[in-house]
Amino acid sequence: MSATATTDFVAAQKANRRNTMLLLAALTGIAAFTGYLVGWALEGELTDSVPLWSRAGLAIAAVLAVVSVVWSLISLVIGDRLVLGMASAKPISKEDAPQLYNVVEEISIAAGQPMPRVMVLETDALNAFATGSQVGNGTIAVTRGLLDTLTRDELQGVVAHEMAHLANLDTRYMVVVGVTVGLIALVCDVLLRTTAWGSSGRSSGSGKKGSGGGLLIIVLIVVAIVAPLAAKAVQMAVSRQREYLADATSVQFTRNPNGLISALGKLADKAAPFPGVSRATQHLFIVNPVQTFTSKTPALLATHPAVEDRIARLRNLGG
Amino acid sequence: MSFWIIVGVLAAIAVWLIAIYNGLVAARNQGQTAWSQIDVQLKRRHDLIPNLVQVVKDAMGYEQETLTKVVQARNAAAAATGPAQSGPAEAALSAATRGLFALVENYPQLKANDNIKQLQEELTTTENKIAFARQFYNDSVNAYNTRIQSFPAVVAAASLGFHPMELFNMPEAEREVPKVALR
Numbered sequence: 001m002s003a004t005a006t007t008d009f010v011a012a013q014k015a016n017r018r019n020t021m022l023l024l025a026a027l028t029g030i031a032a033f034t035g036y037l038v039g040w041a042l043e044g045e046l047t048d049s050v051p052l053w054s055r056a057g058l059a060i061a062a063v064l065a066v067v068s069v070v071w072s073l074i075s076l077v078i079g080d081r082l083v084l085g086m087a088s089a090k091p092i093s094k095e096d097a098p099q100l101y102n103v104v105e106e107i108s109i110a111a112g113q114p115m116p117r118v119m120v121l122e123t124d125a126l127n128a129f130a131t132g133s134q135v136g137n138g139t140i141a142v143t144r145g146l147l148d149t150l151t152r153d154e155l156q157g158v159v160a161h162e163m164a165h166l167a168n169l170d171t172r173y174m175v176v177v178g179v180t181v182g183l184i185a186l187v188c189d190v191l192l193r194t195t196a197w198g199s200s201g202r203s204s205g206s207g208k209k210g211s212g213g214g215l216l217i218i219v220l221i222v223v224a225i226v227a228p229l230a231a232k233a234v235q236m237a238v239s240r241q242r243e244y245l246a247d248a249t250s251v252q253f254t255r256n257p258n259g260l261i262s263a264l265g266k267l268a269d270k271a272a273p274f275p276g277v278s279r280a281t282q283h284l285f286i287v288n289p290v291q292t293f294t295s296k297t298p299a300l301l302a303t304h305p306a307v308e309d310r311i312a313r314l315r316n317l318g319g
Numbered sequence: 320m321s322f323w324i325i326v327g328v329l330a331a332i333a334v335w336l337i338a339i340y341n342g343l344v345a346a347r348n349q350g351q352t353a354w355s356q357i358d359v360q361l362k363r364r365h366d367l368i369p370n371l372v373q374v375v376k377d378a379m380g381y382e383q384e385t386l387t388k389v390v391q392a393r394n395a396a397a398a399a400t401g402p403a404q405s406g407p408a409e410a411a412l413s414a415a416t417r418g419l420f421a422l423v424e425n426y427p428q429l430k431a432n433d434n435i436k437q438l439q440e441e442l443t444t445t446e447n448k449i450a451f452a453r454q455f456y457n458d459s460v461n462a463y464n465t466r467i468q469s470f471p472a473v474v475a476a477a478s479l480g481f482h483p484m485e486l487f488n489m490p491e492a493e494r495e496v497p498k499v500a501l502r
Binding site for chain 1: 437443444447
């Protein structure tokens with residue numbers, strides 16, 4: 001019986017990792033494409049030709065790659081502070097909350113991961129998050145409300161979900177994805193400005209260009225408007241995949257889907273509102289602290305899958 | 320020209336063999352580290368049980384038999400060495416302590432005792448840690464054993480000192496639900 005259960009989460013994780021890789025590839029594709037378009041548009045404006053193979057486009061795509069790496073590194077350092085800087089997060093030792101501390105120790109053994117820092121957020125909302133940019137430097141935080149409400153098994157399921165984020169390095173991964181999406185938004189903004197400048201320059205200027213240029217400008221503008229939205233949608237899809245993966249990994253650690261299932265049921269009702277949470281960190285939490293999602297809400301821009309869907313998938317693992 | 324091709328192929332084979340060997344060493348070390356983690360938790364449990372017995376001894380005048388069983392199971396488990404011996408002994412100890420906590424339910428003054436609550440939490444977490452460490456150990460051992468029994472490692476594994484490791488099993492049969500008197 002346990003053998004079939006094991007292959008089930010291995011399969012679930014595999015599928016999730018594959019989906020995530022596809023999504024990341026799509027994101028990188030969008031970034032490179034928009035970067036290339038900017039260079040291409042600039043080259044078209046400056047040399048008064050419409051080259052099919054733009055050197056400026058390649059150069060800007062390369063610059064974007066360097067910028068995204070540097071930006072990612074900076075975000076990784078600052079990201080932790082952003083979420084841990086929330087006024088109510090304070091580190092605890094074993095004496096302050098023995099059961100929580102014990103549960104985190106248990107799960108770090110199950111995951112074969114180093115013991116993370118443990119924090120409690122002084123709020124009645126029911127929620128939990130994990131952060132940490134590298135192995136051995138993680139933090140798991142839960143709210144006071146969660147500690148007071150959940151049973152030991154439920155707490156274990158939630159902590160295992162957070163440990164899964166650390167073990168899968170989701171926290172680092174989502175920072176990198178977030179930076180890429182920010183970069184695309186920036187590039188598209190530049191693209192819009194460039195084309196606006198270019199077309200205004202033309203209307204007052206020599207008027208040498210043919211009508212083909214006008215069509216291309218329209219295409220560029222449409223791309224510049226659509227690309228950031230598409231990137232955002234991809235980012236949110238990645239975020240939802242990582243939540244499913246963390247749920248599956250949580251069960252792999254605890255071998256007990258029921259704890260997480262019943263914890264999610266309780267969290268679904270009482271997660272929001274959560275004062276002092278910025279949108280920049282909402283994807284880190286086990287359930288979204290800013291808004292709630294149900295299967296009926298449009299899922300395209302949701303950070304988390306609907307709790308009903310997560311519970312349905314967990315039940316499949318158990319069965 | 321063909322000389323350099325042969326040198327290149329030999330070098331590639333050497334790198335490949337080194338990678339296989341190092342992979343085997345890493346897998347064996349992971350298994351050994353995982354076992355030492357189990358060992359730490361087992362010792363901790365063996366240290367906690369006498370405290371528990373001490374606290375409940377006076378209140379449970381009529382239940383000496385259960386207490387004796389727990390102490391005997393604890394001593395047997397502490398004396399066992401290696402996965403093959405420890406497995407059944409630890410399973411018996413789990414069953415005995417579970418039986419004891421079921422009895423504690425019948426004593427309201429014990430149930431409310433902070434010491435007992437704390438000991439119960441510590442024993443629960445230690446049992447969970449043993450279970451999780453066992454899970455991690457068995458996964459590591461399975462991966463290692465599969466490796467040394469698969470081609471190409473199987474050709475030379477035994478002669479290089481890579482022997483299969485034992486799984487740590489706590490037999491299901493001994494983890495029976497304790498009988499609780501219904502009121």
